[in-house]
Amino acid sequence: MAKGIKDKVAIIGMGCTRFGERWDVGADGLMVEAFAEALADAGIERDRIGAAWVGNALDDINVGNSALPAAHALRLKQIPVTRVENMCATGTEALRGASYAVASGAVDIALAIGVEKLKDTGYGGLPLRTKGVQNDLWMPYGSAPGTFAQLAGAYAAKHGIDAADLKRAMAHVSWKSHQNGTKSPKAHLRKAIEMDKIIGAPLIADPLGLFDCCGVSDGAAAAIVTTPEIARELGISNPVTVKAIQLSASNGTELQFSDWDGASVPNTQAAAQRAYAEAGISDPRSEIDITEVHDCFSITELVTMEDLGLSDPGRAPADILDGRYDADGAIPCQLDGGLKCFGHPVGATGLRMVYEVYNQLSGRAGDRQKDNVRIGLTHNLGGAPFNSVAAVAILGRMD
Amino acid sequence: MDAYISSIAGYLPLLRLNRADAAREFSWAGLPLPRKGLRAVAGWDEDPLTMAVESARSLVDESAPDAIRFASTSAYFTDRAQSAIMLDALALPRTTRSSDVANTRRAGTSALLDALLAARDEIVAVAEKRDVQPGNPSQLAFGDGAAAIRTGTSGGARLVGHASLTHDFIDRYSSREHPTSYAYEERFARDVSIAEMLLPAVRAACESAGIEPSAIAQVAVAEPVGGCWASGARKLGIEATNHCATVSDNAGDLGAAHALYGFGLALHSAKVGDYVLLAGFGSGVDALIFVVERDVPGASAMAAALEEGDTLSGITRFLSLTGSIDIDWGMRSEFSQKAQATVLERIGRDMIGFIGGRDSTGNVQFPKSDIPVNPALGAVEKLEDVRLAEDTATIVSITADRLNFTPDPPFDFGLVQFDNGARVLMEMTDRPKGGFAVGQKVRMRLRIKSQNKALGFRTYFWKAAPLTRQQLGDA
Numbered sequence: 001m002a003k004g005i006k007d008k009v010a011i012i013g014m015g016c017t018r019f020g021e022r023w024d025v026g027a028d029g030l031m032v033e034a035f036a037e038a039l040a041d042a043g044i045e046r047d048r049i050g051a052a053w054v055g056n057a058l059d060d061i062n063v064g065n066s067a068l069p070a071a072h073a074l075r076l077k078q079i080p081v082t083r084v085e086n087m088c089a090t091g092t093e094a095l096r097g098a099s100y101a102v103a104s105g106a107v108d109i110a111l112a113i114g115v116e117k118l119k120d121t122g123y124g125g126l127p128l129r130t131k132g133v134q135n136d137l138w139m140p141y142g143s144a145p146g147t148f149a150q151l152a153g154a155y156a157a158k159h160g161i162d163a164a165d166l167k168r169a170m171a172h173v174s175w176k177s178h179q180n181g182t183k184s185p186k187a188h189l190r191k192a193i194e195m196d197k198i199i200g201a202p203l204i205a206d207p208l209g210l211f212d213c214c215g216v217s218d219g220a221a222a223a224i225v226t227t228p229e230i231a232r233e234l235g236i237s238n239p240v241t242v243k244a245i246q247l248s249a250s251n252g253t254e255l256q257f258s259d260w261d262g263a264s265v266p267n268t269q270a271a272a273q274r275a276y277a278e279a280g281i282s283d284p285r286s287e288i289d290i291t292e293v294h295d296c297f298s299i300t301e302l303v304t305m306e307d308l309g310l311s312d313p314g315r316a317p318a319d320i321l322d323g324r325y326d327a328d329g330a331i332p333c334q335l336d337g338g339l340k341c342f343g344h345p346v347g348a349t350g351l352r353m354v355y356e357v358y359n360q361l362s363g364r365a366g367d368r369q370k371d372n373v374r375i376g377l378t379h380n381l382g383g384a385p386f387n388s389v390a391a392v393a394i395l396g397r398m399d
Numbered sequence: 400m401d402a403y404i405s406s407i408a409g410y411l412p413l414l415r416l417n418r419a420d421a422a423r424e425f426s427w428a429g430l431p432l433p434r435k436g437l438r439a440v441a442g443w444d445e446d447p448l449t450m451a452v453e454s455a456r457s458l459v460d461e462s463a464p465d466a467i468r469f470a471s472t473s474a475y476f477t478d479r480a481q482s483a484i485m486l487d488a489l490a491l492p493r494t495t496r497s498s499d500v501a502n503t504r505r506a507g508t509s510a511l512l513d514a515l516l517a518a519r520d521e522i523v524a525v526a527e528k529r530d531v532q533p534g535n536p537s538q539l540a541f542g543d544g545a546a547a548i549r550t551g552t553s554g555g556a557r558l559v560g561h562a563s564l565t566h567d568f569i570d571r572y573s574s575r576e577h578p579t580s581y582a583y584e585e586r587f588a589r590d591v592s593i594a595e596m597l598l599p600a601v602r603a604a605c606e607s608a609g610i611e612p613s614a615i616a617q618v619a620v621a622e623p624v625g626g627c628w629a630s631g632a633r634k635l636g637i638e639a640t641n642h643c644a645t646v647s648d649n650a651g652d653l654g655a656a657h658a659l660y661g662f663g664l665a666l667h668s669a670k671v672g673d674y675v676l677l678a679g680f681g682s683g684v685d686a687l688i689f690v691v692e693r694d695v696p697g698a699s700a701m702a703a704a705l706e707e708g709d710t711l712s713g714i715t716r717f718l719s720l721t722g723s724i725d726i727d728w729g730m731r732s733e734f735s736q737k738a739q740a741t742v743l744e745r746i747g748r749d750m751i752g753f754i755g756g757r758d759s760t761g762n763v764q765f766p767k768s769d770i771p772v773n774p775a776l777g778a779v780e781k782l783e784d785v786r787l788a789e790d791t792a793t794i795v796s797i798t799a800d801r802l803n804f805t806p807d808p809p810f811d812f813g814l815v816q817f818d819n820g821a822r823v824l825m826e827m828t829d830r831p832k833g834g835f836a837v838g839q840k841v842r843m844r845l846r847i848k849s850q851n852k853a854l855g856f857r858t859y860f861w862k863a864a865p866l867t868r869q870q871l872g873d874a
Contacts, residue, residue, distance in 0.1 A: 132737050136738070137743070142803055145798075150796035154795060205801060206834070253772055262814060
């Protein structure tokens with residue numbers, strides 16, 4: 001295996017807007033808001049940034065194609081700016097590009113920024129239609145909840161779990177995130193919801209109810225990365241560093257080949273295993289302190305706990321109901337509320353996850369701060385369980 | 400050379416409307432609407448092409464027919480042969496001759512008679528899904544469905560006589576500017592059609608067959624007015640009941656397919672040696688006399704299909720499915736699905752034929768690809784064509800999606816696994832009571848995949864449906 005980039009990249013500044021229905025601002029304003037916070041946090045001048053990666057997933061309906069919207073909004077001075085898109089994993093993809101640039105020595109300081117401005121368009125999480133290409137002739141256009149809901153039935157069938165018991169564990173996932181969201185000032189949803197209300201909510205895609213689903217939001221998040229050496233030159237003696245960033249993309253086997261049971265996300269497993277190897281983690285359950293995972297739907301988070309190796313196969317429902325991933329549990333998950341409550345501006349989400357882990361590692365998470373956070377993991381998932389892009393990043397302190 | 404009916408099939412959509420329930424909803428208007436029996440109602444994703452294919456597919460075997468004929472008065476495309484689409488959906492060779500027949504309810508029997516007179520191996524598929532208007536009795540009297548017949552020089556029923564009569568008689572009509580059926584006075588239609596068309600044509604057919612009308616044991620006559628054949632039968636001394644009336648009562652007037660569906664019931668009831676009358680009506684009459692020499696495959700399934708289905712619980716879904724009301728589905732329905740002719744030309748035949756590919760290890764996949772999806776393989780190879788349309792599969796994962804737009808919610812879709820290794824993400828159709836479940840067996844049915852109303856175009860693909868349908872009346 002390649003040596004990887006463990007401790008070759010330091011995060012020296014981050015910013016994140018308030019997520020939500022940002023009727024007050026456009027995509028450019030969101031980027032400026034996140035960027036300004038990141039610049040101030042890093043304590044550098046904008047002109048020191050040598051390259052930028054911009055993540056924006058739904059280009060045709062909000063921000064616009066190419067790197068230019070970001071270059072214009074942030075007035076970046078003729079530096080290389082690259083737009084990346086990998087569905088809901090776009091934010092982590094932007095960080096991966098910036099990190100690799102720094103790790104390679106090509107750039108001293110790089111920017112990763114993700115943004116999505118959906119609330120001007122009426123977009124509600126439905127699939128974007130293409131224009132008569134091959135897949136249009138046969139592939140169903142299911143909604144995002146429709147694709148992820150299918151994990152539930154397959155999971156219940158595989159593990160022999162009663163549908164009502166699974167529904168209760170899924171409800172706990174959302175209950176926990178709503179609890180955490182109340183302590184997250186920039187979150188889209190900041191209201192606690194009772195279990196009975198979650199379980200009894202109208203169905204969106206069987207068996208997912210309204211509160212099993214995250215919505216979509218407006219928002220942006222940004223990270224400024226450099227080498228640990230430059231970080232120290234800037235006065236940051238023990239910076240937050242990237243321990244690993246790994247990504248795995250489907251090649252069609254889940255969708256077209258018959259050795260997958262539909263009860264897991266193989267790309268999450270693959271990305272996690274590679275990330276653990278890159279970071280030198282042999283026992284994630286004891287070495288990872290917090291996680292921010294892609295809880296686009298409650299069942300996704302439940303299955304992800306197994307795919308990351310944090311729960312044994314078939315045990316995630318019990319672990320969840322035991323509170324293992326609650327804020328006061330052994331491995332807190334979604335301390336900021338996650339996609340469910342902090343919100344999901346698609347291209348920004350991966351960087352929002354990193355923002356929370358960065359703040360926890362830096363002791364700046366306010367009411368949400370956990371003690372002794374040494375290692376945090378983010379999991380950012382694009383697509384559908386049967387056709388996905390999974391990104392896993394692991395962050396920690398340099399020393 | 401003698402001409403035979405070698406096999407027959409029918410297709411009715413899953414849904415039924417109880418006419419009495421519907422008529423009750425219109426009672427305030429005081430309109431004379433039919434109240435007896437059930438009306439077959441096509442799903443949003445069915446049209447004459449899909450129903451014709453569903454009826455014809457069981458008639459296809461290893462040997463391709465010489466020709467296929469499609470007949471309907473309600474075909475979607477006016478300058479695109481439905482028979483050509485049907486040919487690809489049935490995965491028949493492009494060298495098979497094809498033709499469309501239209502513009503009269505008699506199109507089905509005319510196409511059949513032409514095939515028989517040619518004494519060729521042909522498939523004649525007839526289907527209707529006619530536009531209807533609330534308040535017009537035809538909205539409840541009509542039904543959606545299809546029938547198909549394979550002809551040849553051997554089979555169970557031999558053509559022994561026939562007569563045709565062309566008469567520009569306007570009991571009802573539809574046109575570009577009046578796409579729903581406009582009907583004239585029933586008594587006028589009844590009296591003139593019997594006296595001037597049905598009686599002479601049937602007499603001539605019997606004479607051609609060398610039999611007296613009273614020798615006819617089974618009857619399938621498409622009537623211009625429900626029940627009007629009875630007076631003609633009395634005059635001819637025919638005692639047999641009209642099987643088309645059974646179709647009307649249980650599924651509705653199937654238009655061009657009506658006589659052929661009734662013919663299937665007649666063949667199902669017939670004994671060896673029985674003479675069977677088949678008559679199609681519309682701008683004249685086609686009357687055909689057959690003698691039954693042995694069972695005709697497929698006839699019993701047509702009778703059984705009348706007993707299957709799912710009755711609609713309210714009228715608004717029926718009104719929506721028939722296009723009688725235009726529901727505002729909100730922003731989620733605001734999208735355009737344009738089909739590209741270049742893509743259809745390149746791969747459309749594999750799509751509508753549901754043709755996957757078998758790799759060098761024997762694994763089957765859909766769609767085909769240059770490098771097989773099988774992880775054991777990594778190089779470019781040519782895959783062998785494998786048709787999946789006639790195979791069953793098992794649901795691996797499923798959901799009822801209530802967020803995604805569909806004209807008839809919910810949007811059921813999931814992964815299905817074929818026994819030959821193929822795995823396909825599919826839309827479901829013919830939702831059973833209680834919905835779909837992991838592990839359930841499914842079969843494939845051709846349906847509308849996408850429609851672009853602004854451009855007047857639709858594409859077709861296969862959807863997964865339950866293996867069997869429930870009996871009418873089952874909870």
